[in-house]
Amino acid sequence: ISRVRVVEADEDIVHEGEHPSESNLLLDGFAARYKIFSNGRRQITAIHVAGDFVDLHSFLLRTMDHGVLALTPC
Numbered sequence: 001i002s003r004v005r006v007v008e009a010d011e012d013i014v015h016e017g018e019h020p021s022e023s024n025l026l027l028d029g030f031a032a033r034y035k036i037f038s039n040g041r042r043q044i045t046a047i048h049v050a051g052d053f054v055d056l057h058s059f060l061l062r063t064m065d066h067g068v069l070a071l072t073p074c
Helices: none
Strands: 012-014 032-037 041-050 069-070
Touching: none
Parallel strands: none
Antiparallel strands: 012 069, 032 041, 032 069
16 A cells, blocks of 8 residues: 545545546445436446455556545545
8 A cells, every 4th residue: 555545425536537547445434436427317336345446447447437436434
């Protein structure tokens, strides 16, 4: 772990469209992977728990096509 960041509930851990250079390991709390549709609705596609890498696959995507949101303080 190179740095620890505290994220409040309802705050993005990863934003859609970012070009991440590191991956995020969830150490505490719950997070959700989500996609925003053109009509403004949000679809949750995954729930993450402590111990999950929330964006490890981003190195394959290069550009995030979804966001990751903290559901609780993380």
